[in-house]
Amino acid sequence: MNHNMENINKKIITRFAPSPTGFLHIGGVRTALYAWAWARKNNGTFILRIEDTDKVREVEGSIEHIMESLKWIGINWDEGPDIGGPNAPYIQSERLDSYNRYAKILIDKGFAYADPYTEDEVELFRNKAEAEKRPFLYRNHRPENPPIWDGKMPLRFKVKEIKSYEWEDAVRGNLKAGPEALDDFILIKSDGYPTYNFAHIIDDLEMGVTHVMRADEFISSTPKFLSLYEALEIERPIYVTLPPIMGADGKKKLGKRDGAKDFMEYKKEGYLPDAMINFLAFIGWNPGGEKEIFTKEEFLNLFDIKQIHISGGGFNEEKLDWVNKEHIKKIQPDDLEKFVFEWLPKELQIKKIIPIVVERISKFSDIKTMVDNKELDFFYKEPQYTSDKLIFKDTNSEIIKSNLNEILDVIQITEDIDFNKENIKLLLMEIANSKENRGQVLHPVRFALSGLDKSPDPFILIEILGKNETISRLNTAISLLSL
RNA sequence: GGCCCUAUCGUCUAACGGUUAGGACAUCGCCUUCUCAAGGCGGUAAUCAGAGUUCGAUUCUCUGUAGGGUCACCA
Numbered sequence: 001m002n003h004n005m006e007n008i009n010k011k012i013i014t015r016f017a018p019s020p021t022g023f024l025h026i027g028g029v030r031t032a033l034y035a036w037a038w039a040r041k042n043n044g045t046f047i048l049r050i051e052d053t054d055k056v057r058e059v060e061g062s063i064e065h066i067m068e069s070l071k072w073i074g075i076n077w078d079e080g081p082d083i084g085g086p087n088a089p090y091i092q093s094e095r096l097d098s099y100n101r102y103a104k105i106l107i108d109k110g111f112a113y114a115d116p117y118t119e120d121e122v123e124l125f126r127n128k129a130e131a132e133k134r135p136f137l138y139r140n141h142r143p144e145n146p147p148i149w150d151g152k153m154p155l156r157f158k159v160k161e162i163k164s165y166e167w168e169d170a171v172r173g174n175l176k177a178g179p180e181a182l183d184d185f186i187l188i189k190s191d192g193y194p195t196y197n198f199a200h201i202i203d204d205l206e207m208g209v210t211h212v213m214r215a216d217e218f219i220s221s222t223p224k225f226l227s228l229y230e231a232l233e234i235e236r237p238i239y240v241t242l243p244p245i246m247g248a249d250g251k252k253k254l255g256k257r258d259g260a261k262d263f264m265e266y267k268k269e270g271y272l273p274d275a276m277i278n279f280l281a282f283i284g285w286n287p288g289g290e291k292e293i294f295t296k297e298e299f300l301n302l303f304d305i306k307q308i309h310i311s312g313g314g315f316n317e318e319k320l321d322w323v324n325k326e327h328i329k330k331i332q333p334d335d336l337e338k339f340v341f342e343w344l345p346k347e348l349q350i351k352k353i354i355p356i357v358v359e360r361i362s363k364f365s366d367i368k369t370m371v372d373n374k375e376l377d378f379f380y381k382e383p384q385y386t387s388d389k390l391i392f393k394d395t396n397s398e399i400i401k402s403n404l405n406e407i408l409d410v411i412q413i414t415e416d417i418d419f420n421k422e423n424i425k426l427l428l429m430e431i432a433n434s435k436e437n438r439g440q441v442l443h444p445v446r447f448a449l450s451g452l453d454k455s456p457d458p459f460i461l462i463e464i465l466g467k468n469e470t471i472s473r474l475n476t477a478i479s480l481l482s483l
Numbered sequence: 484g485g486c487c488c489u490a491u492c493g494u495c496u497a498a499c500g501g502u503u504a505g506g507a508c509a510u511c512g513c514c515u516u517c518u519c520a521a522g523g524c525g526g527u528a529a530u531c532a533g534a535g536u537u538c539g540a541u542u543c544u545c546u547g548u549a550g551g552g553u554c555a556c557c558a
Contacts, residue, residue, distance in 0.1 A: 195556070292508090455519065
């Protein structure tokens with residue numbers, strides 16, 4: 001049966017279904033991004049569903065935090081827990097009636113039975129299998145006459161036919177699994193909540209989901225899903241299995257345990273939402289071509305599940321920084337102010353600082369580092385330094401002093417109206433070129449104005465500080481050299 | 484251990500049997516005003532191994548190797 005053909009004329013419906021067990025990391029957001037993009041591109045529907053059936057691992061506030069993360073990069077949903085929709089509710093713990101209804105159907109059809117063992121007993125079976133280096137299969141311990149299910153015991157799916165499965169995946173092509181992958185898995189836990197294996201299938205059915213974007217760890221459990229679809233005689237959605245995202249070492253799959261960050265950290269560090277989309281999109285997808293920087297709209301236009309990768313990719317923060325910088329460069333100068341000033345103290349919120357700061361950062365939190373390192377203090381107060389800092393290489397204080405005086409004379413007769421960096425550069429370079437080494441002039445001027453070993457060039461410094469301040473600081477330098 | 488998935492520069496990737504194996508990040512060098520940044524130009528650097536199919540394999544097949552996933556009352 002070709003599911004692609006059957007679904008071809010249907011409205012595309014995708015979903016992102018996180019469990020509220022903490023923050024979202026880059027992997028989860030990437031899954032959401034692809035599902036969202038596919039729906040948007042096809043004028044379909046994107047659903048946000050919360051899979052909160054594990055009440056033990058649930059972390060309070062996660063749902064809000066997850067929604068905040070998605071909203072930040074502009075992933076919006078058409079149906080979800082906060083806005084409702086035709087198939088509300090969108091929180092699994094509020095959908096128990098649905099699961100119970102389908103559980104009854106399975107029981108009636110002989111596809112489900114009560115599990116009479118305690119957790120400890122099952123644990124023993126499992127340990128034994130592990131010790132013998134065999135895969136653990138509950139069905140090998142299936143009770144002969146299971147009791148009537150009273151809702152207090154787990155309800156298990158009953159595998160009637162032990163077989164291998166083969167199926168088609170929109171990105172991986174043909175996949176298969178051996179019969180070992182098929183087991184009597186739990187449908188409803190003893191606490192009354194369904195397992196993921198069961199709940200997501202019922203929800204996807206009831207919500208009409210056509211494409212399931214999922215991580216590749218679900219390949220192994222696909223036979224469970226397929227056997228459920230068969231038992232319920234319902235059609236399955238198209239599987240779109242995404243490649244794993246590896247950690248920085250390029251080996252282990254990225255996960256919370258090995259340092260995957262809360263996605264909101266990227267907001268706090270001053271990354272741009274569109275840069276995150278751009279970067280995330282390229283972990284596991286590539287449109288061909290040599291263009292690397294895309295706006296959100298360009299990405300939506302190009303995105304296609306046909307170009308999703310099958311092999312895993314690493315997460316390279318250096319490249320993210322580069323992508324972010326490229327996006328910062330695309331911000332209109334007028335709009336840049338609100339991004340930059342947010343990170344600057346009052347006294348440094350000067351328009352002329354913006355270009356200097358922007359070309360030195362890859363993310364906005366770098367501005368804070370510059371401020372903390374006092375790299376910008378010279379903009380609003382006279383630098384502190386010792387006179388030896390003004391001496392360039394093998395010159396002496398007399399030469400430097402004479403050069404500074406020469407500069408001072410020229411600046412003093414310059415009209416205020418000509419005080420821009422191009423004109424200043426012409427003036428200074430003329431003097432600098434007349435010396436043995438241009439550094440004899442440029443270095444002391446730059447240092448007198450900034451007091452820093454590393455700073456913007458002297459011409460832009462003079463322009464920003466203005467004529468009076470420049471003269472004042474040059475005089476300070478000259479008097480330091482005279483001591 | 485069983486089952487399953489994967490394999491191109493250090494990293495992310497392009498290539499849909501025929502290319503000097505292309506691009507980006509990183510790195511290195513040079514230029515652009517003394518420094519820093521930005522920018523420009525250029526360099527180093529890859530098809531996991533072995534068989535097979537083919538006139539011709541990065542590409543198809545098999546085996547090996549390596550890495551990843553899974554074998555939960557987690558998703």
